[in-house]
Amino acid sequence: MSKLCCVRTIRIAERPNLVWVELETDEGLTGLGESFRGAEAVEAVIHEQAAPWLLGRDSRRIEAISRHLTTPYVGFGAASAELRAASAVDIALWDLAGKRHGIPVHEALGGAARSEIRSYNTCAGYAYNSGNKGGGAAGRRDVAGDEAAVGPYDDQVAFMRDAGALAESLLAEGFTAMKIWPFDGYAASTGGQMIALADLKAGLEPFRKVRAAVGDRMELMAELHSLWSASAAERICRALEDVGVFWAEDPIGKMNDFGALADLRRRTRTPICGSETLGGAVSYRQMLEAQAVDIVMLDLAWCGGLTEGRKIAALAEAYARPLAPHDCTGPVTLMAGLHLALHAPTAIFQEVVRATLATWYRDLVTGLPVIRQGMAQAPTAPGLGTSLLPGVASRKDAVVREARG
Structure with missing residues (x-):
């Protein structure tokens, strides 16, 4: 038996969207999980709903715990606070499983399909998604035309100013894939219902500069x-055909409207990728049944953790779709995604943000992916291969809650 004897959550004011969960067992092991957005709500779910049930449970029964935490009544059909809380707990349980047996999580999942995986750089800055509260676009950084870069990896400013120079910088570091979002700033004026021709051409310019x-x-x-109506997304995706993008990601406002998404996919040659915003394997099955996407993206801190994640990966394989784990959120989610990307047969990319890898991710955890010539290497340490640095929980801006039993 490996009884859970402590459930601990940690938040810090500097990164208000992030919450970590540590699970301790009576055998002296600690597993680490993470989720993102609505951190206080996730924390409340963990302590008010999950922790009283978890304490005393056998931490080895990951599937049973996952089913209990992801199938109750209201709030569990999408990437809700309930499902994000379950995701963080599940990631921590897999970390425990690897540590218990002295093997990396990708081996605990059934073994790696590859020893490294190609990474792409999401061209965000140093605090794109984590330094402020807010849902949807309100939680993301908007770049003004005259905004100054705050460091060498302020890649969001860079792609708006000179995307060609940014691409050369990335190639010099071994990256051969990059993600940008120059159309975002044009959505607000119409609520995403349409995009004017002048704005369309301006949004295309960074892609043309890279080419x-x-x-x-x-x-x-x-x-x-997810800023656009179906008709506006169609106009953008058709324009992107000329620059040969690898995918257009989350093009429409409701990514669970699989009929509209499938219709968009039929109307453009641009491959459609979706969606980090979905929760649970059932949503992904419905999306794949509708033939709505070309590439499957998932976020392990939102979809139900590694337990649901490997089921989604199996669905992607069954439907012959490539898989690409998401990370523009936190270091633990990145490590979990990397383990799944190494394990899943159809995985093709692991997303990274070089700005955060080089800075604040390092201030929080003991281990991060090793990237060589754009390829993320397989971690070799037991479990996820990372833990919170000892000083994180004792920071002045830290909020730590514990439940013991």
Whole structure:
């Protein structure tokens, strides 16, 4: 038996969207999980609903715990606070499983399909998604035309100013794929219902600059952030056909409207990627049944953790769709996604943000992915291969809650 004897959550004011969960067992092991957005709500669910039931349970029964935490009544059909809480707990349980047996999580999942996986750089800055509260676009950084870069990896400013030079910088570091979102700023004026021709051409310009600077040596992904109506998304996706993007990600406002998404996919040659915003394997099955996407993206801190994640990966394999785990959130989710990407047969990319890898991720955890020439290497340490640094929980801005039993 490996009884859970402590459930601990940690938040810090500097990164208000992030919450970590540590699970301790009576054998002296600690597992680490993470979730993102609505951190206080996730924390409340963990302590008010999950912790009283978890304490005393056998931490080895990951599937049974996952089913209990992801199938109750209201709030569990999408990436809700309930499901994000379950995701954080599940990631921590898999970390425990690896540590218990002295093996990395990708081995605990059934073994790696590869020893490394290609990474792409999401061209965000140093605090794109984590330094402020808010849902949807309100939680993301908007770049003004005259905004100054705050460091060498302020890539969101860079892609709006000179995407070609940014692509050359990434190639010099070994990255051969990058993701940008120059259309976002044009959505607000119409609520995303349409995009004017002048704005469409302006949004295309960074893609054209990349092609002019580095040709076909760089794969390009277009992030649309669920900001657009189906008709506006169609106009954008058709325009992107000329620059050969690898995918257009989350193009429409409701990514669980699989009929509209499938119709968009039929109307454009641009491959459609979706969606980090979905929760649970059932949603992914419905999306794949509708033939709504070309590439499957998931976020392990939102979809139900590694237990649901490997089921989604199996669905992607069954439907012959490539898989791409998401990370523009936190270091633990990144490590969990990397383990799944190494394990899942159809995985093709692991998303990274070089700005956060080089800075504040390092201030929080003991281990991060090793990237060589754009390839993320398989971790070799037991479990996820990372833990919170000892000083995180004792920071002045930290909020720590514990339940013991």
